[in-house]
Amino acid sequence: MNNSHFHDQPFDDATLLKLEIFRGYIRQWLPVFLSKQTYSEVHIYDFFAGPGTDATGNCGSPLVIIEELEQYLKDARAPVAPGVDIFLHFNDNDCDKVAKLQQLVSERKTTLSYDVDFTSTDFRMALFANLDLIQRNDTANLIIMDQYGFKEVDERIFQTLIQCDTTDILFFVSSTHVRRFAKEDAVQRFINISPEKIEAISAKEIHRFICREFYQKLVPDNYQYYVVPFSIEKDSSTNIYGIIFGTSNLLGLDKFLQVCWNTDDVTGEANYNIDEEIIHGGQMSLLDECAVSKKQDKFQKEMKVFIEQRQPDNRELYRYIIENGFLPKHANPMLKTMCEEGTLCVLEIDPEKEARKNAFYLGWPNYSGVPPKVQFKLRVT
Structure with a gap:
């Protein structure tokens, strides 16, 4: 035309x-x-x-x-x-x-x-x-x-x-x-x-x-x-x-x-199945490992490595999440699971003590112009 x-x-x-x-x-x-x-x-x-x-x-x-x-x-x-x-x-x-x-x-x-x-x-x-x-x-x-x-x-x-x-x-x-x-x-x-x-x-x-x-x-x-x-x-x-x-x-x-x-709640990138995901378009695999998209699974693994290597505060982790194309809502469930499993420690920065349950402070209001509130560390097993 x-x-x-x-x-x-x-x-x-x-x-x-x-x-x-x-x-x-x-x-x-x-x-x-x-x-x-x-x-x-x-x-x-x-x-x-x-x-x-x-x-x-x-x-x-x-x-x-x-x-x-x-x-x-x-x-x-x-x-x-x-x-x-x-x-x-x-x-x-x-x-x-x-x-x-x-x-x-x-x-x-x-x-x-x-x-x-x-x-x-x-x-x-x-x-x-x-x-x-x-x-x-x-x-x-x-x-x-x-x-x-x-x-x-x-x-x-x-x-x-x-x-x-x-x-x-x-x-x-x-x-x-x-x-x-x-x-x-x-x-x-x-x-x-x-x-x-x-x-x-x-x-x-x-x-x-x-x-x-x-x-x-x-x-x-x-x-x-x-x-x-x-x-x-x-x-x-x-x-x-x-x-x-x-x-x-x-x-x-x-x-x-x-x-x-x-x-697009699977990849956040397209109005179609851009990565040929099994779970796209309402489909769901019987296998638990396929219940998360390949993109989200990769992100979760990389975020865990980031936490292990950097021990970031909430501002640094929020920035990492956004710069990798995700939102705090994608990170929060994984962080909650890690806390429940005892593999993640979330500490208040001032004074240093264990933070209240599921207090991750990931988001713009806790990033812009305010000091960090908590730090994320993997527990040594």
Whole structure:
């Protein structure tokens, strides 16, 4: 389908899932920056906004943003710090689509608490026109780049954006096209991975592979930045697309992982059985050892080694869990079991004594700006 007619058809299930992941992260992101005066301005950019809906009225990404922001601002329980200004920026290179979007936004915008800016220009021009604002140290930014294909968010764009503090990015990649045309110059110019390596990867794993082999390797060695994929299978075929998320903040990573694990409770990585797990899709093995996914089993074994070698405090263990793509809810059952078996000792740090039962303190509230509370040690047998 021609890109210009994409919104003239109903969104397929894969597109709807992509939009739900966008929605989920926006919902997690808003309270982080609206509830405190840490940043005087909060900006959300949608550089491939489209007309706002598909042929049947399903909301596209800009209206998803509007809905989530309106819902948050109308919730009396949702904190909004005084002095925080909110700006939305919607761009599309098709001026007719922007005109339609402008009309839809005017119908849905019910509060003066935020401003909306509309532009119709090329993606790069729109991005670099806003780059000074994005790079300011008093702005918090979420950038959505729902590109067609894979060519727009290239190496230069990616490396520019990861250097912007307090800027999270979400972008789409048509990974199946990279795999299908890996040897073509049109692919190699933008995704510089050996065609032989790409061809050796299964279709199911291609999006994850592109993220690890290309985008993650663009991050400088001395720079803390997290790049995470979520793979999406279209119409139960070998057509694999996906989202790539980027953030320099551990809390941002935590929030995105929550969205991913809510979508896929087996691996947190895909809307299909990416690792050919026996327990995926409601299936359950009669063997106890298969009741945990291969990914989770590997993580549990590695976490035990980490505890043995590092004797981490709760802050260090939380960071280890998140940086390995898991959440505290995945670690807690194992820690409880180890305590019950007598193989794990959890000690309060000040004063040093055995902590109360199942008091692990794993989570952002016990990580950010507070001293460690407990230390984990394996018991010597």
